[in-house]
Amino acid sequence: MIAISSTQNPYIKNILKLQEKSRERKKQGLFIIEGKREISLAIKGKYKFEAILYNKDLITENEISHLFDENIKRVEISKEVYQKIAYRDSTEGIVAVAKTKTFSIEDIHFKNNKPVILIAEAPEKPGNIGAMLRTADAANIDAVFIAEPKTDLYNSNIIRSSIGCVFTNQIATGTSKEIISYLKKNKIKIYSTTLQNSNEYHREVYKDATAIVVGAEAKGLTEIWRENSTRNINIPMLGQIDSMNVSVAAAIVIFEVKRQQKFI
Numbered sequence: 001m002i003a004i005s006s007t008q009n010p011y012i013k014n015i016l017k018l019q020e021k022s023r024e025r026k027k028q029g030l031f032i033i034e035g036k037r038e039i040s041l042a043i044k045g046k047y048k049f050e051a052i053l054y055n056k057d058l059i060t061e062n063e064i065s066h067l068f069d070e071n072i073k074r075v076e077i078s079k080e081v082y083q084k085i086a087y088r089d090s091t092e093g094i095v096a097v098a099k100t101k102t103f104s105i106e107d108i109h110f111k112n113n114k115p116v117i118l119i120a121e122a123p124e125k126p127g128n129i130g131a132m133l134r135t136a137d138a139a140n141i142d143a144v145f146i147a148e149p150k151t152d153l154y155n156s157n158i159i160r161s162s163i164g165c166v167f168t169n170q171i172a173t174g175t176s177k178e179i180i181s182y183l184k185k186n187k188i189k190i191y192s193t194t195l196q197n198s199n200e201y202h203r204e205v206y207k208d209a210t211a212i213v214v215g216a217e218a219k220g221l222t223e224i225w226r227e228n229s230t231r232n233i234n235i236p237m238l239g240q241i242d243s244m245n246v247s248v249a250a251a252i253v254i255f256e257v258k259r260q261q262k263f264i
Contacts, residue, residue: 004053005078012077015053015085015097022152025100031154033096033164034087039067041164042098050097051075055082058093087156100154105172105182108143115142116257117188117211118250121176121221122148128217129153130161131247136169139254143170145211147179180228183211189230193249194221195242198232206257214250217243 004012017024018032025031030050033039036059042049051073054064064074077085085095118136123129129151136144151158153173158166174182183190188209193201213229215221220243226232235244235252 001074001076003076004081007081007084009081011075012081012085015095018097019085019087019156022155025152025154029100030097031100032085032087032156033098033159034094034156035090035092035164036063036067036094038159038164038167039094039096042096042167043067045167047101047167048099050099053077053082053085053095053097055079055093058082058091064094088160103146103153103171103173105145105174105178108170108172110142112142114207114209114261115188116206116209116254116261117141117143117145117183118254119145119147119179119211119213120246120250121213121215121225122150123216123246124150126151126155126157127161128245128247130158130163130166132214132250133158133162133165133169133171135247135251135254137165139251139258141254141258143172145179146171146173147176147213149173176222176224180224184228190225190228191231191233191253192221192225192229193234193253194226194232195234196226196232198234200236201233201253202256204231204233206260210257212250212253212257214246214253217246 015032018030033042049072052064053075055077057079082093118132118141120132133144153166188211190211190213191204192213213221213225235249
């Protein structure tokens with residue numbers, strides 16, 4: 001076991017780099033997870049760990065041993081160091097250094113022949129991405145695809161807002177063209193949420209393999225998705241505005257798909 005008490009320690013400085021800079025995460029193939037629940041979900045998602053940093057006043061060796069089966073390097077840190085690297089206001093006393101995975105579309109495997117997939121085109125806000133991953137988990141859908149990604153999925157805000165669901169969902173990233181090609185090759189119907197030339201979402205019958213596609217709030221979906229849809233769908237707006245938060249829209253449609261498939 002190693003003990004670190006100084007915030008100026010080079011190892012701690014590197015932890016901060018991994019937290020703050022996507023470039024460093026990609027370069028080193030490492031990222032930071034904070035909190036027992038999030039770390040537990042990363043373990044469930046079969047992530048590998050480089051090290052565990054903990055403050056013994058906040059978490060015991062016994063609690064750590066209950067979290068991890070394998071023999072992982074442990075670094076005991078002072079309260080000052082923990083406060084320096086803790087991203088949240090929580091006091092769980094544990095931070096993990098984990099190894100990144102590639103979000104390759106080739107690694108996606110479906111357990112049935114009628115999968116339900118959520119596709120988000122160019123989402124930028126970590127909070128929205130996290131919320132969509134939580135929806136995907138809550139609805140127990142088969143995969144989440146991020147088309148034209150703008151944000152590193154190991155961003156601390158995504159990990160926090162997804163409450164660790166980024167580790168347990170099947171996730172793939174790629175260009176819109178690559179993902180559309182994959183969907184067509186696998187005979188997965190594409191339902192793009194858009195106001196143009198669309199039908200109300202609840203009037204469709206989602207009995208086959210289904211992909212629900214949502215776009216960025218400011219711009220909506222690009223033309224490539226509208227042109228390659230099986231059907232375009234919309235959520236009727238009953239108030240004064242013509243749009244809603246993208247994560248809310250995704251949840252509404254996804255749960256309608258799951259509701260229908262339960263009775264088909």
